[in-house]
Amino acid sequence: MVGVPEPFDRFYAREYRRVLALAYGLSGSRSGVEDMTQESFAAAFRDWDRVGRYGDPGAWVRRVLVNRSVSAWRRRVSELRAVLRLGGDTRARPVELDPAVDEVWGEVRRLPKRQAQVVALMYVEDRSIEDIAAILGCSTGAVKQHLFRARKRLAERLDEDGGVR
Amino acid sequence: MSLDSRLRDAGQALTKSVEHCAPGDAEAMVRQSRRRSAIGAVAVVFVVALAVGGTAFFVTAGGDGAPVAGPASTPLDTAGPLELTWTQHQLDGRITYPARWKEGYVGLLDGVVATSPDGAVDWTVLTSQPPMLSGSSAGDWSAIALVVVEDDLVVIDAREGRPIAAQRSDDGAAWRDVPFVGATAPGSEGSLVSVLASEEVGLVAVRDSYESGWTRDAWALSGDAFVPAPDLLAIAAMPLPSWSADVRPAPMNVVPPAGVAVVAERGGRYTGFVGEDGVEAGRAMAYTSVDGRSWDPIAPVAADVVAECNELEWRRTVTPDIVETGPLGWFAAGSDGCVSGVMWQSGNGLDWHRIAELDQIHAWVFQAAFPSPFPPVFLVEEERVVVYAAQRYPRRSLWNAWVGRSPTRETVPSDGAWGRYGEWTDRLEAVIEDELLFVEAFDATYEGLVRCTDAHAGASAAREDFRNRSDQIAAAEGISPQDAYDRSVGTFLASVEWLSRNGCEGAEDFWSFG
Numbered sequence: 001m002v003g004v005p006e007p008f009d010r011f012y013a014r015e016y017r018r019v020l021a022l023a024y025g026l027s028g029s030r031s032g033v034e035d036m037t038q039e040s041f042a043a044a045f046r047d048w049d050r051v052g053r054y055g056d057p058g059a060w061v062r063r064v065l066v067n068r069s070v071s072a073w074r075r076r077v078s079e080l081r082a083v084l085r086l087g088g089d090t091r092a093r094p095v096e097l098d099p100a101v102d103e104v105w106g107e108v109r110r111l112p113k114r115q116a117q118v119v120a121l122m123y124v125e126d127r128s129i130e131d132i133a134a135i136l137g138c139s140t141g142a143v144k145q146h147l148f149r150a151r152k153r154l155a156e157r158l159d160e161d162g163g164v165r
Numbered sequence: 166m167s168l169d170s171r172l173r174d175a176g177q178a179l180t181k182s183v184e185h186c187a188p189g190d191a192e193a194m195v196r197q198s199r200r201r202s203a204i205g206a207v208a209v210v211f212v213v214a215l216a217v218g219g220t221a222f223f224v225t226a227g228g229d230g231a232p233v234a235g236p237a238s239t240p241l242d243t244a245g246p247l248e249l250t251w252t253q254h255q256l257d258g259r260i261t262y263p264a265r266w267k268e269g270y271v272g273l274l275d276g277v278v279a280t281s282p283d284g285a286v287d288w289t290v291l292t293s294q295p296p297m298l299s300g301s302s303a304g305d306w307s308a309i310a311l312v313v314v315e316d317d318l319v320v321i322d323a324r325e326g327r328p329i330a331a332q333r334s335d336d337g338a339a340w341r342d343v344p345f346v347g348a349t350a351p352g353s354e355g356s357l358v359s360v361l362a363s364e365e366v367g368l369v370a371v372r373d374s375y376e377s378g379w380t381r382d383a384w385a386l387s388g389d390a391f392v393p394a395p396d397l398l399a400i401a402a403m404p405l406p407s408w409s410a411d412v413r414p415a416p417m418n419v420v421p422p423a424g425v426a427v428v429a430e431r432g433g434r435y436t437g438f439v440g441e442d443g444v445e446a447g448r449a450m451a452y453t454s455v456d457g458r459s460w461d462p463i464a465p466v467a468a469d470v471v472a473e474c475n476e477l478e479w480r481r482t483v484t485p486d487i488v489e490t491g492p493l494g495w496f497a498a499g500s501d502g503c504v505s506g507v508m509w510q511s512g513n514g515l516d517w518h519r520i521a522e523l524d525q526i527h528a529w530v531f532q533a534a535f536p537s538p539f540p541p542v543f544l545v546e547e548e549r550v551v552v553y554a555a556q557r558y559p560r561r562s563l564w565n566a567w568v569g570r571s572p573t574r575e576t577v578p579s580d581g582a583w584g585r586y587g588e589w590t591d592r593l594e595a596v597i598e599d600e601l602l603f604v605e606a607f608d609a610t611y612e613g614l615v616r617c618t619d620a621h622a623g624a625s626a627a628r629e630d631f632r633n634r635s636d637q638i639a640a641a642e643g644i645s646p647q648d649a650y651d652r653s654v655g656t657f658l659a660s661v662e663w664l665s666r667n668g669c670e671g672a673e674d675f676w677s678f679g
C-alpha cells in the first residue's frame with residue numbers, strides 16, 4: 001500500500017489505452033471495448049481511495065477486466081450499444097486490424113480462457129510472468145504452464161505466414 | 166517468422182490500433198458509466214413491468230431513459246431500441262442457472278429471473294423481481310446467480326462488492342433479504358465464482374474479492390442468513406451448469422428417474438444428473454435416455470461436464486480434471502475425496518464410462534488410512550496421456566506421488582496396462598524438509614528428465630540437464646532436439662504447477678523458466 005493515491009484522472013489517462021488494447025484482444029469487438037474498459041476503470045474509481053493505494057492499481061484494473069466474463073461483457077455491451085447509439089456515442093473506436101493480425105487474435109480467443117488471458121497480457125502488454133501471475137491471481141508455474149500450452153496450440157494452428165491452416 | 170515474433174507483432178498491431186483512442190476526461194468517463202448503469206436498470210425495470218405474459222414484444226429504455234417499444238422482429242443490429250424477443254436462437258447460451266421449479270423451469274435471462282413451462286422457448290420474466298435486480302445498478306450479469314432450494318428461489322448478487330441475496334417461495338410472494346455474515350464492505354471489487362446447492366452441503370456461494378490481495382470466500386445458507394463456510398470452499402467451487410448452444414433443457418414430458426434433477430438434451434439424447442446441480446457430495450451420477458422414458462445409468466460422470474466440458478483448463482478445485490485427447494474423445498479423472506482416484510472416458514463429453522481406478526492403472530496403492538484429497542491430473546502429451554496422482558500424509562511432511570502414462574494416446578488402456586513413469590516418494594520428502602527440490606520423473610527409459618538437488622542453484626543446471634536429456638530423447642525417438650526439449654520442459658512445468666497447487670510450497674519458486 002502506498003500513502004497517498006495518485007490522482008485518478010492521471011492514472012486513467014496513463015493506463016487507458018493499454019487496458020483498451022487488452023480488452024480489444026480478449027473480446028475481438030471494436031464497438032464494445034470502450035465500455036468494457038471504462039467499466040473496469042469505473043470500478044476502480046468507485047473505491048479509488050483504497051484501490052489507488054495498492055502497489056499496482058493498474059494490475060487491479062486488469063484483473064477486474066479479465067475476471068469478469070468476456071462473453072457476458074460482449075453480450076451486455078452489444079445490447080447497451082443500441083441504447084447508447086440513440087444518445088450519439090462519438091468515442092473513437094480501435095482501428096480495424098489487418099486480417100492476418102485479426103486471425104492471430106481470433107486464434108488466441110479460441111484458446112481456453114486462462115490461456116488467452118496469459119497470451120494477451122504477455123504480448124499486448126509485454127508483462128512479465130510474475131506480473132501476469134499477480135494480475136490473474138495464480139502461481140507463476142501456472143502462468144508458465146498456460147503459456148506453454150497456448151504457444152503449442154497456436155503453433156499448431158498458425159502457419160509460418162501468420163495465417164490459419 | 167517464429168511464433169513468438171508473430172505474437173509480438175500482433176500485440177504491437179493491437180496497441181497501435183488504439184493509439185488514437187483518447188481516454189477523455191475521467192469525470193466524463195464515470196458519468197458515462199453511471200449513465201450506462203442507469204439505462205440498463207431502466208431497461209430491466211420496464212422489461213419486468215411489461216413483458217409478463219408474453220414474449221412477442223419488447224420494451225426498453227431509449228437514450229434519454231424514456232421507454233421505447235417496437236415490434237418483435239426488429240433486428241438487434243439495425244434497431245435503435247434494445248431488442249428482447251426471446252427466440253430460440255437468442256436463448257442459446259443466455260439462460261444461466263437453469264433449474265426445475267414448480268411445474269416448469271426457472272433461470273436467469275441476462276440477469277433477470279425468468280420462467281418457462283417447457284424450458285425451451287417461452288421464457289417470461291417474473292412479475293416480482295428481487296429488489297437488487299430492479300435497483301439502480303445494472304452491472305455485470307455474470308455476478309448474479311439463481312438457485313432453487315426446495316421450492317424457494319434464491320438470487321445472489323455480487324456485483325457491488327458485498328454479496329447480497331434475496332429469497333422467496335411462491336410466485337407473487339415478497340422477496341426477503343438474506344444477509345451475508347462477515348462479507349466485506351461495499352467497494353471491494355468482487356465476483357461470484359460459483360454457487361452450489363446439494364443435500365449434503367446445502368446452498369453455498371463462493372466469491373472472489375480483493376483486499377490487499379485476492380481472496381476466495383464461501384458462505385453457506387443457514388436459516389435466514391449466509392454464514393461463512395471456509396471448510397466448504399473446495400467443494401463449492403464447482404460450477405453450475407449453463408446451457409450452451411448445443412445442450413438444452415429437456416422438455417417436461419421427459420421423466421427422469423427418481424432423484425435425478427438436472428436433465429439436458431444434446432444431439433437427441435437426454436442426460437440426467439443427480440442433484441439439482443448435477444453434484445452431490447463431490448460426486449455425480451448420470452443417466453441417459455433416448456426416448457425420455459427409459460433410462461440407463463451411466464458411470465459416475467465428471468461433475469461439471471455439462472457446464473464446461475469444452476473447458477480444458479486445469480482446475481484448482483477438487484472437481485475432476487477433464488482433457489480432450491484426439492480421437493479417443495474426453496477423459497476425466499477425479500477423486501472420491503477419500504482414498505481412490507477414478508478415470509472416466511467419453512466420446513462426446515456426455516456419455517461417460519469408467520475405464521480404470523488408479524490402483525488398476527499402476528497397482529498404485531492409496532492407503533485407506535490416509536485420505537487423498539487431490540484428484541489425479543491429466544497431461545496430454547503429443548504421443549501419450551499422462552496421469553499424475555498424489556497423496557499427502559496428514560500432519561507429516563511426506564508426499565507420495567506417482568506419474569503414469571499410456572503407451573500411446575490412441576490406445577489408452579482400460580485396465581492395468583498403464584506404464585509407470587517414476588516415483589517421487591523419498592525425493593519429494595526432501596522438498597519440504599530440507600528446502601531441496603529433487604525431482605526425478607516421467608520416464609524410466611531415460612532415467613528421469615530432470616534431476617536437481619538445489620533449489621537455489623539448480624535452475625541453470627537443470628536447463629542444461631533438459632538439453633542433455635532432450636538430445637537423448639531426440640536420438641532415441643527420431644524427433645528433433647527442439648521438439649524433445651519443448652516436451653520435456655512442458656512436462657516439467659506441468660509437474661511444478663501440479664506440485665504447487667497441491668500445497669507443495671516452494672516448488673514454483675524453484676524454477677524461473679520464463
